[in-house]
Amino acid sequence: MKKILAIGNSFSEDATKYLHQTAKAAGVDTKVVNLYIGGCPLERHWKNMETGEAAYQYQKNGVLTERHISIEEALQEEEWDFIITQQASHDSGWMDSYEPFLGLILEYLREKTGKKAGGHQPEILLHETWAYEHGSAHSNFMRYHRSQQEMFERLRKCYHAMAEKYGLRLIPSGEVIQYVRGREPFVVPEGGLSLCRDGFHMSYLYGRYLLACVWLKTLFGIRAEAADYIPETAAFPEKADETLVRTLRRLADEYWTEA
Template structure:
């Protein structure tokens, strides 16, 4: 009898353990604004199509900067809208709460990854990161429930060349100038604050803009000159998936992610995946995807 029980336990360990590990849920929290909201628009469909369970949260304040996030934290203000998507076994649940504090969001889950970003118009101006990025990192470290959580800098994207955003003149109303400034500020922030992981949405969008079939969608992938449109949202979700989820679950962006928005073609979906994958491989350099073959 003892041998039968022992054999049964060994069977469970050998054959069920891989399945349990494969079902591990990745938990990602973004502290941001509408730009972090953009990249989470399609994540439940993307993850679900690849058979992956995730929890994705967004602490949202419209247009909020790093300075503003620090003021909310320091004042313990319940000033955030908290949006959370939970995807399990092919089904998802969406929660949306108001009057939530930064601390409330941090302790809500044992987050694996936490992203921070500067507001888009200041994302290429390094002096605006200090001292608020460092203060926020210390604050997060005081309340995060998972001691192994990875703090990540979300590198946002440059505006459309037609953008009327009030911050665009700082970059000479030039998209390439803005992108280069965002890269430089992001790299400096990461070096000076010991951040090793970047979410390179800005580079993925710039990669996509190198191909006419993608760049011609909406206003250079934006809906209004700065927020992402349908295809841009999809690319942002693919970057989120490739950066945090794909490797942990042994998933291939091209083979396993089968979802695409109805508004885009199969070719555009393929090129979007290429733009995202190349950005994760080379986060601070534009890849001319028009000349790449997969």
Template sequence: MYGAESTGGKTVHLLTVGNSFSHNATHYLGDLARASGDTLVLHEDNVGGASMELHWGKAEAADAHPGDKAGVYTGSKSLKDDLAGGHWDFVTIQQASIKSHDIKTYRPFAKELSDYIKKYAPDTTLLIHETWEYRVDDPRFSQKAPAPGEPKSQDEMYQGLSSAYSTISKELGLQRLPVGDAFHIANHDSKWEYHAPQPPFDAKSAASGTLPDQTHSLNVGWSWKKQPDGTTKLTMDGHHASMAGEYLGACVWYEVMFGKDVEKNTFVPQGLDPEYAKFLRETAHRAVQEAK
């Protein structure tokens, strides 16, 4: 159950136990809340690249040696401290995206975290954040001979993560934040999907500042980044969410947590095409409804 739609303002207290993907998905969540007269109170126990195993290891370290740096997050508090020290309407967990297709990496850590969170925050609603597939032209999918079990394509990565998250959520009786489903729907829409450049973008010979057409990319993709020595370097990030991807993820989280149809929300990030934003809200709504 995702909750009934309400007409008045609602305050949601949210704790995320994840990594940069949780940060991506909540980037615009407060803006969506404010646009409908709601309020988000967010605390992030996120660690870059963190897996469920890493978060469980931090919880164990904190219990074994309180105050040890290995067991604390920003602010020198452990997960137990944060769980017990506040009222949380929702707590979220997620798997590291690079491992998301492999259900073996969730066990036993998803259950350990779930039990731990329910012990120290018994009144919260625990959600599992389904992360997303990488961009179709991410270097992960260009390997001629990928390691055994590694997804060979965007679709194969999605099928793996979708199956893993669905299985674990059912095993643990958790609600799922279907961001990965929303990304997959958007990435396969005949009008709004991202099309990798053909022929492929030649990064080695690209002139400074030159980028391929990345219209409708839900991931950061190619960008020029300033280096410590003042030069710029061309980088590829097919993992993290772009503005559009962050908006799509936040729309999913908003509809689930605030119980309102995000299609009716008026917030659109500056620089995002309003018609594209409308499609992303519709996609988020569809993903949430299909996940019930």
């Protein structure tokens, strides 16, 4: 079993919603835990590490629970194979928001896991968040002049710089989403289907499923076409359109071919 721990917010919640099910469809057994605080930036993650506060909702395999947990407690729960963190979306395009917090977080994670802690050494990755939808009403979109392209270019530059600085692999969700947004039937300026449900979070079925495909390929090297899973959720009673799901798989795999 592969064990994955995300330390994030609603964007990692979107990314991990269908990861367990999608990986299972591809023949990989997983335990996927997301530590959730809405809108949580790196600075607050670091402060929570310092205080040991049990501030995170524990989400397992895409299911919300009533349990609240500290980062240290989560690290001690398993010998994790992967630990993933990210910047809050609104700060993602601002280089000065990452430090010194990312460096301190990485030092803490390495101190609490792996050989120093007498256990297995997990791989730590950065999750690249995504730009908001065209016309998003998010209050922080003005920091990017309400331009999806500007936000995308800024966050991509920041994430790549931080990944290179610390020698981390990057889960390129923001880049895959931007790639898919430029292709039918997801070209919003031309009346296409948005991958977002509210202008910034991923849609319950298609956006979240696309993220699962990105994580599947990054973590396990498995292409989306190998995971014959159709997303479903009680939050959105309408059944997923299988043609759209197949299109997302194809576009996700095309991105990796062209990247």
